[in-house]
Amino acid sequence: MDDFYRDFILDHYRNPRNFGKLEAPSASAEDLNPLCGDTIRMDFDVHNGVVRDVRFSGKGCAISQASASMLTETIKGMRLEEVAKLSKDVVLENVGIGISPTRMKCATLGLRVAKSAAIGEIAGWPDEE
Amino acid sequence: MIAVRTPQAIAADFPILRKPTSRGKRLIYLDSAATSQKPQAVIDTLVTYYSEYNANIHRGVYEIAERATEAFEAARVTVARFINADYREVIWTRNATEAINLVGYSWGLQNVKAGDVILTSQLEHHSNLVPWQLLAEKTGATLRFIPADDRGVLQLDNLDRLLDGAKLLAISHVSNTLGTITPLDRVVPAARAAGATILVDGAQGIPHLPVDVKELDVDFYAFSGHKMLGPTGIGVLYGKRALLEAMPPFLAGGDMIRKVEYEHTTFNDLPWKFEAGTSNIADAIGLATAVDYLTEIGMDWVRAHERELLGYALERLAPLESRGLALYGPKDPALASGVLSFNFADVHAHDLASILDTEGICVRAGHHCTMPLMEKMGWPATARASFYIYNSNADIDALAEGIEKAARVFKL
Numbered sequence: 001m002d003d004f005y006r007d008f009i010l011d012h013y014r015n016p017r018n019f020g021k022l023e024a025p026s027a028s029a030e031d032l033n034p035l036c037g038d039t040i041r042m043d044f045d046v047h048n049g050v051v052r053d054v055r056f057s058g059k060g061c062a063i064s065q066a067s068a069s070m071l072t073e074t075i076k077g078m079r080l081e082e083v084a085k086l087s088k089d090v091v092l093e094n095v096g097i098g099i100s101p102t103r104m105k106c107a108t109l110g111l112r113v114a115k116s117a118a119i120g121e122i123a124g125w126p127d128e129e
Numbered sequence: 130m131i132a133v134r135t136p137q138a139i140a141a142d143f144p145i146l147r148k149p150t151s152r153g154k155r156l157i158y159l160d161s162a163a164t165s166q167k168p169q170a171v172i173d174t175l176v177t178y179y180s181e182y183n184a185n186i187h188r189g190v191y192e193i194a195e196r197a198t199e200a201f202e203a204a205r206v207t208v209a210r211f212i213n214a215d216y217r218e219v220i221w222t223r224n225a226t227e228a229i230n231l232v233g234y235s236w237g238l239q240n241v242k243a244g245d246v247i248l249t250s251q252l253e254h255h256s257n258l259v260p261w262q263l264l265a266e267k268t269g270a271t272l273r274f275i276p277a278d279d280r281g282v283l284q285l286d287n288l289d290r291l292l293d294g295a296k297l298l299a300i301s302h303v304s305n306t307l308g309t310i311t312p313l314d315r316v317v318p319a320a321r322a323a324g325a326t327i328l329v330d331g332a333q334g335i336p337h338l339p340v341d342v343k344e345l346d347v348d349f350y351a352f353s354g355h356k357m358l359g360p361t362g363i364g365v366l367y368g369k370r371a372l373l374e375a376m377p378p379f380l381a382g383g384d385m386i387r388k389v390e391y392e393h394t395t396f397n398d399l400p401w402k403f404e405a406g407t408s409n410i411a412d413a414i415g416l417a418t419a420v421d422y423l424t425e426i427g428m429d430w431v432r433a434h435e436r437e438l439l440g441y442a443l444e445r446l447a448p449l450e451s452r453g454l455a456l457y458g459p460k461d462p463a464l465a466s467g468v469l470s471f472n473f474a475d476v477h478a479h480d481l482a483s484i485l486d487t488e489g490i491c492v493r494a495g496h497h498c499t500m501p502l503m504e505k506m507g508w509p510a511t512a513r514a515s516f517y518i519y520n521s522n523a524d525i526d527a528l529a530e531g532i533e534k535a536a537r538v539f540k541l
Contacts, residue, residue, distance in 0.1 A: 004483075005480070005484075005538045005539065007540075010539065010540060014475070035495065036479055036494070036495045036496075036510060037495065037496050037500070037503075037509060037510055038479075059509050060477060060479075060509070061477035061478075061479040061480045062476075062477060062480045063479070063480070100483070103479070103483060106479065
């Protein structure tokens, strides 16, 4: 587990990318890990079904915050449908190996929030007849 | 009786502490406030029960059923003696939480009315807060809180005013997050004078301090077996006999009845009136073995040992304060039990706990089921080390070295 805290993880923890909130987000979601109290919020600026901009905010451990930070870089420019279908593999690809099963919940918190923002936005689209 | 006890000799009685971790480290268990480890004697009691005389109690007329009944009721007497109570005042529950809920639903719904005050404190575990929130919602009573200062010490200056109109004082003996010992010798007489009924959440009290319910003069004392060397799934509600007699049953079913007709039931005597269904026989007997073990060591020794450990921990960790270690709580071994909450620089408590884990050190990280207290103090999470009879100064040295390792991992 101590191998997990590599330089790039600490860098994302201490200098999170895309951190903050959007003034008028087209989609957002927020969730917490009730086990530890970590919270994450994601704001999307969506244009023609594509995530044009993204911000995350929250508090928590290096694993949850660094994972969320890296995820914002992954999903910028993605279509909402793609975000909605992301699996935890994307988190594993971003952070690499070394997460214990209990800490996986921290690592995937941002993913869960991003997906619910995307799914919520898609659900609000008018049906295409 | 063994004349001189050392934590090393005690640790030898705990098989789990002799097994190295998967990384080949010595297991350094500093999470006894969550659950304690179990001595071989307790494990043996469970094995003997299940392999030699497992049978349901109070009904069977055959030999092993009689043996089980005898051991189960003897366990109650052992626990009663340990707290200086009558056996009829010892009700088996699953844990302290269930014991507190029993009082909330049975005594509470019968006695608490709209406009009454339930007084508790800002330090409480959710177990001694949420049941009272529910009772207040159901009855129209009001919750009031004894404030704690930023060290987690209860502020008793306005105690009499807070107790004005209080029907119930529900307070922890020891804070699970900060270790603060409630000065019951001050709080209980004030609550008595105000006419309040007194419930003490002893989950973190009885494992670590001598408890004499008569001397404390409390009406209810709730605790869990698993935090005091016993098995999980067994707890106790102590209640003064007159109060328990007057209370309606909480759960209904077998064992708590005397006579059942289709339309009407006569309930059993104390303590069985509150024990519906087949009890947790094995674990009650196991808890009695734990109590015997603690009695042999002596609760005064337990308290003195933890006081020394906390003193040593405060001294040993102090040099790390200049490097960003924040120690919370009273920071005075006279005022606290063997619990120490802390944070280190910008390392989140969960990351700290994960790094300590790589060295075989078990600490708790999070809100410790005291979310309102964490919010009040402005801590998103803390790491918590808690000590017991098997811990020694060497464990605290390991903790200090573990924190140094976290500093290296986080490039601090």
